[in-house]
Amino acid sequence: MPEKRVVPVIASLADFESKLSGYLDPNTPLALLLDYDGTLSGIADNPSSTFLTANMKKLLHELAAHPQIFMAIISGRGLRDVQSCLGIKGITYAGNHGLEIEIGDGTRHDYALPAELQRLYTTIVNELTEKLENNGAWVEDKKVSLTFHYRDVADDAAEQYKQAAKAIIESHGFRANQAHMAIEAKPPVNWNKGEAALLILKNQFGEDWAKKIKVIFAGDDTTDEDAMRLLQGTGISFRVSTDPNIETYADFRLARQPVVEDLMAWINNTHN
Structure with missing residues (x-):
């Protein structure tokens, strides 16, 4: 293995x-x-x-x-x-x-993503944008996966933004992967x-x-x-x-x- x-x-x-x-x-x-x-x-x-x-x-x-x-x-x-x-x-x-x-x-x-996953993805984009796209954080919408960037957030708040983004992504069943000062949301597919x-x-x-x-x-x-x-x-x-x-x-x-x-x-x- x-x-x-x-x-x-x-x-x-x-x-x-x-x-x-x-x-x-x-x-x-x-x-x-x-x-x-x-x-x-x-x-x-x-x-x-x-x-x-x-x-x-x-x-x-x-x-x-x-x-x-x-x-x-x-x-x-x-x-x-x-x-x-x-x-x-x-x-x-x-x-x-x-x-x-x-x-x-x-x-x-x-x-091909199932329609339900496409709907959930749109919900995640909207929720991240409304709640966390501020103070230098922003959402990169790639239509089937997204990246939440927090590189430009102040150091003392970066961890808070990171955890909040992960919580939103995972609450809708998507996978939250750590990237370089960013969280990537990927659909739960094999x-x-x-x-x-x-x-x-x-x-x-x-x-x-x-x-x-x-x-x-x-x-x-x-x-x-x-x-x-x-x-x-x-x-x-x-x-x-x-x-x-x-x-x-x-x-x-x-x-x-x-x-x-x-x-x-x-x-x-x-x-x-």
């Missing part, structure tokens, strides 16, 4: 080359599954303020165009939002933690980034995908752990975290967000 543990850290391009020598084979297809916020881009006070460095953008475009590399972005953002952030055509995007999936040719694989990752891999490579390809996943958040858990033993995953004691389903910890750029450079060097 997959288990969480403290894992080896990677802090530089040289670490990839020494600790993962031989994992990648330029002749074997690679599925590259990536989170966006906190992984490809640094965390910002407002989601609209995130950006890719010029070198990261260049590396991603080169990797996406490589004939042996299949790229998918699996994000908590809404689908169109994350597509606009990357601007890479022809790759697979999964938004809302995998509830919305669009492959490169435009085919959709969305998880679907997450891990299930989305498996669906994407099966659609692209068939049921026996694990025998045909190499897989790399990278993410920085608790919601990314769902993918790390389901991929443990069949791919290599990386958890971005500055915490040396964090327990994770990933195989390696990336010491800080800029090391993700080294990860992309290592893959690019191996395949060229």
Whole structure:
């Protein structure tokens, strides 16, 4: 059974080359599954303020165009939002933690929420907005999941806002997950980034995908752990975290967000 543990850290391009020598084979297809916020881009006070460095953008475009590399972005953002952030055509995007999936040719694989859950979701949005959208706190409505941001709330009130938001979300049966100075509300369905990752891999490579390809996943958040858990033993995953004691389903910890750029450079060097 997959288990969480403290894992080896990677802090530089040289670490990839020494600790993962031989994992990648330029002749074997690679599925590259990536989170966006906190992984490809640094965390910002407002989601609209995130950006890719010029070198990261260049590396991603080169990797996406490589004939042996299949790229998918699996994000908590809404689908169109994350597509606009990357601007890479022809790759697979999964938004809302995998509830919305669009492959490169435009085919959709969305998880259909029951009408009752859609009604409850609207109730949660309205209640959070009316009661807690003040003093710097705000609600990011992504239509099937939401994020309650409290980063800009005064330090002495942040915990109060966090707990109040969790209480509202959970009172309507939704799941409240901790993010970076935010609470994410997700519908109570058996679907997450891990299930989305498996669906994407099966659609692209068939049921026996694990025998045909190499897989790399990278993410920085608790919601990314769902993918790390389901991929443990069949791919290599990386958890971005500055915490040396964090327990994770990933195989390696990336010491800080800029090391993700080294990860992309290592893959690019191996395949060229």
